[in-house]
Amino acid sequence: MLKGKTILITGGGSGIGEALVKNLSPENQIVICGRNQDKLKKVASANKNVSYYPVDLSVPEEIDHLFKQLSGNKIVLDVLFNNAGVVEQYNISKTGLSSAEIFQRINTNLSGGIAMTRHFISQANKSTENYIVNITSEIALFPVPILALYASSKAGFSVFTKVLRQQLRNTNFKVIEVLPPQIETDMPKQIGNSAKGVNADDFAKKIISTVNSGKVELANGPNVPLLKLLSKFFPDLGLRLIDKMSRKQLQVQ
Numbered sequence: 189m190l191k192g193k194t195i196l197i198t199g200g201g202s203g204i205g206e207a208l209v210k211n212l213s214p215e216n217q218i219v220i221c222g223r224n225q226d227k228l229k230k231v232a233s234a235n236k237n238v239s240y241y242p243v244d245l246s247v248p249e250e251i252d253h254l255f256k257q258l259s260g261n262k263i264v265l266d267v268l269f270n271n272a273g274v275v276e277q278y279n280i281s282k283t284g285l286s287s288a289e290i291f292q293r294i295n296t297n298l299s300g301g302i303a304m305t306r307h308f309i310s311q312a313n314k315s316t317e318n319y320i321v322n323i324t325s326e327i328a329l330f331p332v333p334i335l336a337l338y339a340s341s342k343a344g345f346s347v348f349t350k351v352l353r354q355q356l357r358n359t360n361f362k363v364i365e366v367l368p369p370q371i372e373t374d375m376p377k378q379i380g381n382s383a384k385g386v387n388a389d390d391f392a393k394k395i396i397s398t399v400n401s402g403k404v405e406l407a408n409g410p411n412v413p414l415l416k417l418l419s420k421f422f423p424d425l426g427l428r429l430i431d432k433m434s435r436k437q438l439q440v441q
């Protein structure tokens with residue numbers, strides 16, 4: 189139950205993370221992190237019981253430093269939301285990202301979350317029930333080719349979530365995966381998607397009730413049955429179909 193807990197939310201300065209803060213802070217102690225200090229500060233002052241730590245999750249030393257700071261400040265966590273993420277269109281022969289920029293994107297969505305989880309497990313207050321809530325994406329069910337780095341890293345994080353659940357079976361740690369459909373935050377706009385999505389506050393409430401009900405997955409978007417069907421029975425046709433539909437929706441040349 190998410191009540192009376194100390195909860196770390198990555199990417200808590202905006203979007204789904206900020207909506208989680210708003211809904212959880214009245215009854216819990218919240219720690220948020222992200223790169224943009226101004227955004228974090230604003231969320232911390234608009235909600236009670238919130239402290240913030242600027243951290244770039246794509247940089248391993250910054251993650252290590254965060255956990256040193258938390259233990260120095262006697263903050264012992266019960267819950268981790270691996271929520272931070274980045275998305276952009278990526279075509280390997282056309283998009284001019286350097287190797288370092290490719291690493292940065294994948295580290296944010298995948299390696300950063302794994303490193304955060306490793307620290308959390310060793311640092312957490314094990315006298316209570318602990319939750320690790322990983323926000324992946326519906327894209328983990330079936331890849332969108334034009335979002336190549338996002339799709340690859342989210343599918344990887346989804347696999348990590350499943351193996352983590354198995355490795356932590358019979359421990360205090362409960363592992364939950366959230367696969368959001370399109371949510372109304374800045375993220376879809378960043379890739380040119382202006383279609384209407386789910387309200388972030390409503391979705392945060394769904395995440396919280398999923399955790400509180402003991403379920404291990406939230407995948408309730410309208411596209412989920414189709415994505416699962418394509419993945420299982422029509423993977424090649426599905427790739428062509430999803431590529432065509434997403435290029436049209438995101439107005440890719």
Ligand SMILES: NC(=O)c1ccc[n+]([C@@H]2O[C@H](COP(=O)([O-])OP(=O)(O)OC[C@H]3O[C@@H](n4cnc5c(N)ncnc54)[C@H](OP(=O)(O)O)[C@@H]3O)[C@@H](O)[C@H]2O)c1
Nearest residue numbers: 199202203204222223224244245272273325370371373375
């Ligand atoms: N919105 C959707 O339609 C949708 C759909 C499926 C999945 N999701 C997933 O939901 C999660 C939250 O996304 P959102 O929609 O709330 O978008 P958002 O408002 O853009 O939030 C993303 C957050 O991640 C943080 N972040 C990005 N790079 C970071 C880095 N290197 N280090 C630390 N923090 C970093 C950002 O903060 P800074 O910029 O300050 O670092 C930001 O607060 C993401 O994992 C996303 O993939 C969203």
